[in-house]
Amino acid sequence: MATLDILSASGYNSVDDKDVLSIIEAVRQGIKFNAFFNFANKGPFSIxxxxxxxxxxxxxxxxxxREKKTFDSLQSEKIFEIALLYKKGTDVFGTGEKFNNWLTAENVALGSVKPKDLFDSTFGINLLKDELGRIEYGVLA
Structure with a gap:
């Protein structure tokens, strides 16, 4: 299965062991810049x-x-983490537009930072996953 095609083939909530192993293998192989660029152009984030x-x-x-390089495994893993988080957020909020608004607004529950400002850290991404879970189940405090 091609690198980022895994995300469209498996929903965030239904990632089973087979999907996780496919993602791990794709991360190890690295994401080619062209595949990343095609994916990134569909999303709200600039290069x-x-x-x-x-x-x-x-x-x-x-x-x-320019050189059509492949991202190393650490960067490939971060790309997948953000892509999975974005899919989860779109599912929770119902549309990409509503999720984008949430990502760019200061959030009191997150210490008055914009959620997308936490994308540079795995800890930040995990914090956002937890917050999306609380929103999904109506636990806003």
């Missing part, structure tokens, strides 16, 4: 934002694009 999420300079991102 500059992705650069910050992945801890890469804009110049490095441009080089990856």
């Amino acid at each position: 500059n934002e992705w650069s910050a999420f992945l801890h890469l300079s804009e110049r490095t991102m441009q080089r990856y694009k």
Whole structure:
């Protein structure tokens, strides 16, 4: 299964062991920049934002694009984590637009930071997953 196609083939809530193993294998192989770019262009984040999420300079991102490079496993894993979180958020909020609004608004429950500002850390992504779970089940406190 192609790298980011795994996300469309499996829902966030229904990722079973087979899907997780496929994701692990895709992460180990790395995500090709072209596949990432096609995926990133469909989402709300700019390449500059992705650069910050992945801890890469804009110049490095441009080089990856020009040279058609493959992301290493750490960056590939972060791309998958964000993609899965985005799918979960879209499911919880009903539309990508509503989830995007939540991502860009300061959130009191998260210490008055914008949720998307936490995408650069696995701990931040996990915090957002937990928050989405609370929203999904109506536990807002």
